[in-house]
Amino acid sequence: MVLKGILVTIATLLLLTDSSQSGNDDGCKPAPPSGCVYKVTDNLPTVICNNLNLKAIPTCLPGKTHPKKLIINGNNISQITSIRYDTLEYLYIESDNVLNIVLYAFGHLSNLTVLSLRNNFITDIQRDTFIGLTHLKELYLTNNSIKTLPHHAFFYLPQLKILEINKNSIASISDGAFANLTVLSELNLRDNKLIAVPKFNNTRLDLDILNLGQNKLTEIPHEPFKTLKYLKTLYLDDNEIITLPHSAFWGLDHLKLLHLENNQLSHIWYHLFLDPWESLLEVYLHNNNIAELNPIQLPWKQLHVVTLDDNHWLCTCKTVWMKSLRAVIDNSTSIMYVKVFF
Numbered sequence: 001m002v003l004k005g006i007l008v009t010i011a012t013l014l015l016l017t018d019s020s021q022s023g024n025d026d027g028c029k030p031a032p033p034s035g036c037v038y039k040v041t042d043n044l045p046t047v048i049c050n051n052l053n054l055k056a057i058p059t060c061l062p063g064k065t066h067p068k069k070l071i072i073n074g075n076n077i078s079q080i081t082s083i084r085y086d087t088l089e090y091l092y093i094e095s096d097n098v099l100n101i102v103l104y105a106f107g108h109l110s111n112l113t114v115l116s117l118r119n120n121f122i123t124d125i126q127r128d129t130f131i132g133l134t135h136l137k138e139l140y141l142t143n144n145s146i147k148t149l150p151h152h153a154f155f156y157l158p159q160l161k162i163l164e165i166n167k168n169s170i171a172s173i174s175d176g177a178f179a180n181l182t183v184l185s186e187l188n189l190r191d192n193k194l195i196a197v198p199k200f201n202n203t204r205l206d207l208d209i210l211n212l213g214q215n216k217l218t219e220i221p222h223e224p225f226k227t228l229k230y231l232k233t234l235y236l237d238d239n240e241i242i243t244l245p246h247s248a249f250w251g252l253d254h255l256k257l258l259h260l261e262n263n264q265l266s267h268i269w270y271h272l273f274l275d276p277w278e279s280l281l282e283v284y285l286h287n288n289n290i291a292e293l294n295p296i297q298l299p300w301k302q303l304h305v306v307t308l309d310d311n312h313w314l315c316t317c318k319t320v321w322m323k324s325l326r327a328v329i330d331n332s333t334s335i336m337y338v339k340v341f342f
C-alpha cells in the first residue's frame with residue numbers, strides 16, 4: 001500500500017513539474033520531423049507522422065495549436081517513452097515495431113480517450129503501464145505479443161469501456177487482471193492461447209460483449225459467467241470445447257447472441273439454455289458433434305438465427321422432429337439459415 005502511494009505521488013509530481021515539449025512549434029527544439037503534418041480532422045487539431053521511419057515519438061510537433069489527435073503509424077519506434085502532449089485525446093501508435101512501453105509513458109495524458117497500439121510487438125503489460133490515463137475509454141492492443149495479463153493489469157483505467165487484446169499470445173490471465181474496470185462494456189480476448197475461462201467472480205465487470213472465440217478452451221467450468229449479469233453477446237466459437245456443464249450459462253438473463261460454433265460439443269444438457277431463455281435471439285451451433293437436440297431445448301419461435309448444420313445428427317425417434325424444423329420455424333422472416341442433414 002505504501003509503495004503504491006509513493007508511485008502515485010511520483011506520477012503526480014511528473015505531471016506537475018514537466019510542462020516542456022507541449023506540442024506546438026513555438027521555440028520547441030529540435031524542429032518537428034519533416035513529413036509530420038498538422039491539419040484539422042473531425043474538428044480536432046491533428047498531427048500525422050505516418051511512415052516516416054521515425055525511431056522515437058517526436059519531441060516537437062508542427063502547428064501552433066496544441067494537438068488533440070496524434071497519429072504516428074508505420075514507423076520504427078522500438079520503445080515508447082514518456083509522452084508529454086497533455087492536450088491529446090486520441091493517440092495512434094500502430095504498426096511501429098514497438099517492443100516495449102516504459103512505465104508511466106502515458107502519465108501526462110489525463111485527457112486521452114482513445115489509445116491504439118495495434119500491430120506492434122509489445123510483450124509486457126504491467127500495472128503501471130497505463131497509469132495516468134484517467135479518462136481513457138478505448139484501448140486497442142490488437143495484434144501484439146502479450147503472453148499474460150498480470151494482477152491489476154488495467155487498474156488505473158477507471159473509465160475504460162472498450163478493451164481489445166485480441167490476436168495476442170495470452171495463455172494466462174491472473175485473478176484480478178480486470179480489477180477496477182467497473183464500466184468496461186466490451187472485452188475482446190479473441191485469437192489468443194487461453195486454455196481456461198478467466199475468472200470473473202472477483203471483479204466488478206459489467207460487460208455487454210465478451211469475446212473468447214478462437215482460443216484453446218476445452219472445458220467450461222461451473223457457472224463461469226454468473227457475475228456478468230448483463231452480458232448480451234458471448235463468443236465461445238472456434239475453441240476445442242467438448243462439453244459444457246449444465247450451469248455454463250447460469251445467470252445470463254440478458255444474453256441475446258451466443259456463439260458456440262466450430263467446437264467439439266457432443267452433448268447439450270436439457271436445461272442448458274434455460275437462463276437466457278427469455279432473451280436469446282441468435283444461437284450458433286454449427287460444426288460441432290451434436291447428435292441430438294430436444295424440441296423444447298431452445299426457444300425456437302423467438303430465435304432469429306439458429307445454425308445447426310455440420311453436426312453429427314442421429315436419425316432416431318428423439319430427433320425425428322427435426323425433419324420438420326424447417327416447417328416449424330421457416331415462416332419467421334428473420335431466420336438466416338437452418339440446415340439439418342439426415
Ligand SMILES: *[C@@H]1O[C@H](CO)[C@@H](O)[C@H](O)[C@H]1NC(C)=O
Pocket residue numbers: 053076078097
Ligand atoms: C528498425 O530499427 C531497427 C533497430 O532498432 C533496425 O535494425 C531495423 O533495420 C529498422 N527497420 C527499418 C525498416 O528501418
Ligand SMILES: *[C@@H]1O[C@H](CO)[C@@H](O)[C@H](O)[C@H]1NC(C)=O
Pocket residue numbers: 086087088111
Ligand atoms: C483536459 O480537458 C479539460 C476538459 O475538456 C480541459 O478543461 C483541459 O484544459 C484539458 N487539459 C489539457 C491539458 O488540455
Ligand SMILES: *[C@@H]1O[C@H](CO)[C@@H](O)[C@H](O)[C@H]1NC(C)=O
Pocket residue numbers: 095096097119120143
Ligand atoms: C500484425 O502486425 C504485424 C506487425 O506490424 C503485421 O506485419 C501484420 O500484418 C499484422 N497482422 C494483421 C492481421 O493485421
Ligand SMILES: *[C@@H]1O[C@H](CO)[C@@H](O)[C@H](O)[C@H]1NC(C)=O
Pocket residue numbers: 155156157158179180
Ligand atoms: C481501484 O479499486 C479499489 C477498490 O477495489 C479502489 O480502492 C481504488 O481507489 C481504485 N483505484 C483506482 C485508480 O481507481
Ligand SMILES: *[C@@H]1O[C@H](CO)[C@@H](O)[C@H](O)[C@H]1NC(C)=O
Pocket residue numbers: 199201202221
Ligand atoms: C471464484 O471462483 C473460483 C473457482 O472458479 C473459486 O476458487 C474462487 O474462490 C472464487 N472466488 C470468489 C471471490 O468467489
Ligand SMILES: *[C@@H]1O[C@H](CO)[C@@H](O)[C@H](O)[C@H]1NC(C)=O
Pocket residue numbers: 327328329331
Ligand atoms: C407457413 O406459411 C404457409 C403459407 O403462408 C402456411 O401454409 C404454413 O402453415 C405456415 N407454417 C407455419 C409453421 O406457420
